[in-house]
Amino acid sequence: MSTDGKIIVRHDIGGYAGVFANRREAVTFEERVIDGSRAWIAQRKWPDGSGGTTFMFAVTFPDNGCANFFLTSNNVADVWPIENIAQSFRPKGKSDGGLFCER
DSSP states (O other): OOTTSOOOOEEEOSTTOOOSSOSTTEEEEEEEEETTEEEEEEEEEEEOSSSSEEEEEEEEETTBTOEEEEEEESOGGGGHHHHHHHHHOOOSSOBOOOTTOOO
């Protein structure tokens, strides 16, 4: 969240991107297959920087360069931008996930 309360979706794209939406330590995890490529959507507990915990919502495309889109929020309803990104994904083919993209 920004200081004015708006949702900020961040990204990490490319061969050095890690996987933010994976099964490990996920509170919720969903795998979708879209035109033969996987999209992983996860919710994880995440440190808030003040000693507390918030949530990270993320979508990762492990078969397509391991692109991650993610946001942190205390409100579970704020997952909608991540859901929209996952629903709009249309792969143009498959590619190696890269060195740090765990499958």
